[in-house]
Amino acid sequence: xxxPLTWLIAAxxxxxxxxxxxxxxxxxxxxxLVFHWIALATSWNLLSGYSGYFSFGxxxxxxxxxxxTATLTTRFDVPFLWTLPAAALIAALFAIALGAVxxxxxxxxxxxxxxxxxxxxxxxxxxxxxxPIDGGSGVYLSAVPVPVLxxxxxxxxxxxALAVALVSVVxxxxxxxxxxxxxxxxxxxxxxxxxxxxxPTYRYKLAALALSSGLAGIVGGIQALFVSYVTTAxxxxxxxxxxxxxMAVLGGTRHWLGPAVGASAITALLYSFTxxxxxxxxxxxxxxxxxxxxxxxxxxxxxxxxxxxxPKPPRTATTTSTMTATSVKSEQSPHAASIAxxxxxxxxxxxxxxxxxxxxxxxxxxxxxxxxxxVEVRRGEILGLLGPNGSGKSTFINVVSGHYAxxxxxxxxxxxxxxxxxxxxxxxxxxxxxxxxxRPFAGLSVLENVALPAMFGAERLSRREAxxxxxxxxxxxxxxxxxxxxxxxxxxxQRKFLEFARALAARPKLLMLDEVLSGLTPTEIDAAVALIExxxxxxxxxxxxEHVMRAVxxxxxxxxxxxxxxxxxxxxxxEVFARPDVIEAYLGKPLEATxxxxxxxxxEAAGMxxxx
Numbered sequence: 070x071x072x073p074l075t076w077l078i079a080a081x082x083x084x085x086x087x088x089x090x091x092x093x094x095x096x097x098x099x100x101x102l103v104f105h106w107i108a109l110a111t112s113w114n115l116l117s118g119y120s121g122y123f124s125f126g127x128x129x130x131x132x133x134x135x136x137x138t139a140t141l142t143t144r145f146d147v148p149f150l151w152t153l154p155a156a157a158l159i160a161a162l163f164a165i166a167l168g169a170v171x172x173x174x175x176x177x178x179x180x181x182x183x184x185x186x187x188x189x190x191x192x193x194x195x196x197x198x199x200x201p202i203d204g205g206s207g208v209y210l211s212a213v214p215v216p217v218l219x220x221x222x223x224x225x226x227x228x229x230a231l232a233v234a235l236v237s238v239v240x241x242x243x244x245x246x247x248x249x250x251x252x253x254x255x256x257x258x259x260x261x262x263x264x265x266x267x268x269p270t271y272r273y274k275l276a277a278l279a280l281s282s283g284l285a286g287i288v289g290g291i292q293a294l295f296v297s298y299v300t301t302a303x304x305x306x307x308x309x310x311x312x313x314x315x316m317a318v319l320g321g322t323r324h325w326l327g328p329a330v331g332a333s334a335i336t337a338l339l340y341s342f343t344x345x346x347x348x349x350x351x352x353x354x355x356x357x358x359x360x361x362x363x364x365x366x367x368x369x370x371x372x373x374x375x376x377x378x379x380p381k382p383p384r385t386a387t388t389t390s391t392m393t394a395t396s397v398k399s400e401q402s403p404h405a406a407s408i409a410x411x412x413x414x415x416x417x418x419x420x421x422x423x424x425x426x427x428x429x430x431x432x433x434x435x436x437x438x439x440x441x442x443x444v445e446v447r448r449g450e451i452l453g454l455l456g457p458n459g460s461g462k463s464t465f466i467n468v469v470s471g472h473y474a475x476x477x478x479x480x481x482x483x484x485x486x487x488x489x490x491x492x493x494x495x496x497x498x499x500x501x502x503x504x505x506x507x508r509p510f511a512g513l514s515v516l517e518n519v520a521l522p523a524m525f526g527a528e529r530l531s532r533r534e535a536x537x538x539x540x541x542x543x544x545x546x547x548x549x550x551x552x553x554x555x556x557x558x559x560x561x562x563q564r565k566f567l568e569f570a571r572a573l574a575a576r577p578k579l580l581m582l583d584e585v586l587s588g589l590t591p592t593e594i595d596a597a598v599a600l601i602e603x604x605x606x607x608x609x610x611x612x613x614x615e616h617v618m619r620a621v622x623x624x625x626x627x628x629x630x631x632x633x634x635x636x637x638x639x640x641x642x643x644e645v646f647a648r649p650d651v652i653e654a655y656l657g658k659p660l661e662a663t664x665x666x667x668x669x670x671x672x673e674a675a676g677m678x679x680x681x
Contacts, residue, residue, distance in 0.1 A: 126186025134289025
């Protein structure tokens with residue numbers, strides 16, 4: 070970050086000298102507008118571009134800032150510059166109150182959140198116009214003195230707008246390269262998975278909204294004095310949020326500098342038409358630009374540079390302080406240290422219980438997906454969860470990982486109750502999982518996908534430490550060569566292994582694998598089985614949901630059979646597969662209701678399950 074930050078500071082110093090060079094006042098006013106829109110577009114992008122929560126309510130925060138400054142300066146004689154922190158604070162408090170409610174409702178995403186923020190704008194405008202804050206006639210600031218920061222008032226507005234624009238862009242850059250920013254981008258791509266990986270999504274969204282609205286409030290405060298007359302009609306219209314959205318989208322919402330580029334381009338375009346007495350044509354052209362960007366350049370001007378340069382593995386194989394002395398090994402990578410893989414003795418299971426569920430239940434609209442299951446997972450074992458489709462296996466993983474909240478029952482991890490904790494705290498307690506259908510973060514590189522759980526899991530490593538460990542997990546899963554790629558560039562086998570690497574990066578006490586072999590070829594299944602054996606050799610306890618019985622036979626110490634949301638059988642493989650009720654659950658009842666149904670099953674029936 071040092072190089073971009075240095076350039077930004079240098080640019081700020083050079084631009085800050087302009088008002089003292091005797092340039093015409095109209096140039097300073099034009100540049101004021103450029104910086105004004107840069108700050109607004111960048112502040113909008115901190116929430117909507119980074120986290121994906123598209124907002125049409127930026128005009129509300131901007132307007133709150135305008136009226137805060139207008140009210141404090143005209144009615145309470147507060148010096149103008151002192152009103153700007155108040156404008157930021159009040160706008161942020163309103164945003165926090167709005168977000169505290171909206172972000173608690175899982176369904177308020179996408180277009181619903183956009184409509185909610187638009188409605189909030191109209192509510193704020195209605196309240197202001199029908200109270201003494203405005204009273205319907207607006208607020209005049211012509212008598213408010215302009216601070217003396219340069220030889221002319223136009224230069225003062227120039228410098229204030231430059232300062233806010235520079236601060237906004239620096240904040241955007243800092244967030245972009247921080248843990249906070251990576252968490253926001255994960256929320257943008259898949260919020261549910263981000264929460265399960267350890268990202269405190271509610272807190273991060275609320276912080277991004279407060280930061281975004283606070284900056285908009287400051288910009289509004291400066292604009293109030295610049296226009297000298299504040300009205301609700303001019304302040305709370307739809308033109309401002311639409312313009313801000315266009316600027317950010319044109320420049321590129323996933324790049325920290327994108328909104329500044331878009332704001333500069335659109336402001337210059339509008340000014341060129343306005344100065345030529347063609348304001349209407351300018352608005353038409355702006356609309357056509359928006360259509361063109363949506364259709365042909367959805368990632369914006371800087372979209373292709375939104376991701377960082379192709380990452381390079383570290384020169385040495387040294388491990389971070391949190392890694393064990395033996396690291397992971399990949400025969401294809403010279404960058405990872407070797408690991409001593411101890412032999413595993415099947416059936417030699419430790420007696421202590423790592424995870425225990427009691428009467429665990431989950432209902433969806435009255436339908437019991439889990440009907441009160443008791444399961445014990447012993448430290449160091451691979452426990453297979455088997456059963457027909459719809460029997461509750463994946464629901465069990467979803468509830469234990471916090472993806473779904475339990476309807477009732479308990480989940481204890483080493484004696485700690487975790488059933489009703491939010492998913493990010495469950496991840497922090499030492500549980501990681503994969504998904505049956507891989508769900509990587511589409512906008513993050515493979516390396517960033519793997520580094521994220523290490524940053525937000527129990528260890529909470531710094532970005533540098535997390536990426537150093539991520540290289541080792543990529544080597545372990547033979548994905549080193551794909552570190553800089555986006556997940557869409559991977560085939561199914563590689564995406565499955567990316568799920569492995571991402572889950573392992575959290576260094577979990579318990580790893581839950583949800584049908585990780587589905588869709589793989591026999592050769593790929595063999596490779597995945599070997600990888601799971603290597604994972605277990607590191608001492609990781611595994612819950613293994615799978616239909617490929619040869620993999621179950623090769624890996625599992627014990628099995629638990631689910632049927633219709635209940636535990637049907639628990640025990641060693643051979644014993645469980647020989648039970649009549651298990652065979653019936655897998656193969657169904659015979660058509661003839663004869664007395665033979667009650668007879669003990671022959672070895673052929675059990676073999677059909679064992680080798681399915």
